[in-house]
Amino acid sequence: MGIEPSPNDKTQSASLLQNVEPVEVNRRMATGDTFVVNVVTTWCPDCTERQKLHIGSFAQKMKSHGIDVLQINVQLLRGDFISAEHEQITTQFGGHGYPRTVLINHGNVADKNNVEIITEDTLSELARNFIHIIAKS
Secondary structure, eight states: OOOOOOTTTTHHHHHHHOOHHHHHHHHEEEEEEEEEEEEETTTOOOIIIIITTTTHHHHHHHHTTTTTTEEEEEETTTEEEEEEHHHHHHHHSSSSSSEEEEEETTTEEEEEESSSSSSSHHHHHHHHHHHHHHHHH
């Protein structure tokens, strides 16, 4: 699939991750898009430290199959949603548990029970699973 960027090129990988607000996720769902949403919080070390090391590579794998990865931060402080829209999208995608990685396939939630998937190996496996689900649809 073309030339692979260096795995050490964190800048390019990180740029594939699109930080968005709930309105953008809802807009893309309404138009029937297929994409991934990574739900995070500012206070969660699994989100801000552990997963952050590998989420760019995950986004790169998904993008190589034409799938965007959007990231939405829903809380700055534990238990305090940024807005009612942030709380609603968290509930829609399965509730608390961060980071949560959700597959939206043709505008519908296809897989949402992926909480604390933070290592390189588990994110690679999740990418394979998502790609398989999309290919079957």
